[in-house]
Amino acid sequence: MKYYEVICFTPYCGEQEFFYLEIPDHEDIEDDKWCAEVDNLVMENAYEWYDDDAEDDYGNFTEYLFCCYGEVREITKIEYDKYS
Numbered sequence: 001m002k003y004y005e006v007i008c009f010t011p012y013c014g015e016q017e018f019f020y021l022e023i024p025d026h027e028d029i030e031d032d033k034w035c036a037e038v039d040n041l042v043m044e045n046a047y048e049w050y051d052d053d054a055e056d057d058y059g060n061f062t063e064y065l066f067c068c069y070g071e072v073r074e075i076t077k078i079e080y081d082k083y084s
Contacts, residue, residue, distance in 0.1 A: 001022050001023065001024060001025060001077070002022070002023050002024075002025060002027075002029070002074060003020065003021070003022055003023075003074065003075045003076065003077055003079065003080035004020070004021045004022075004023070004029055004072055004073065004074055004075060005018060005019070005020055005072070005073050005075045005079070005080075005083070006018070006019040006020070006021060006038055006041050006070050006071070006072050007019075007070060007071045007072075007073075008041050008042045008044075008045035008046075008068070008069075008070045009045075009068060009069055009070070009071070010045065010046055010049045010054075010064075010067070010068050011064070011067040011068065012049070012054070015045075015049045016045070017041075017044075017045040017048065018083065019041045020075075020080055020083055020084035021034070021037065022080060022084075029072060029074075038070050038072060039070075041070060042065075042068050042069060042070040043065065043068075045068065045070075046061075046064065046065050046068040047061075050064060
């Protein structure tokens with residue numbers, strides 16, 4: 001198994017969330033399946049933080065979502081077990 005930490009950000013400082021993925025050795029984090037999963041995590045985080053201020057600044061959720069992103073880094077099983 002391979003282990004990853006996905007850090008999802010909004011355009012506002014401090015609005016981030018950490019997620020953890022465990023994927024089989026024969027799969028790659030850059031496969032469509034896992035890229036879609038990371039995209040879903042970014043959207044979940046964006047939705048969690050979306051509020052009246054974001055709507056005022058960006059006009060709608062779609063424009064706000066374009067400014068949200070995620071960073072992925074491989075971690076050890078020990079880190080995965082500790083944080084997930």
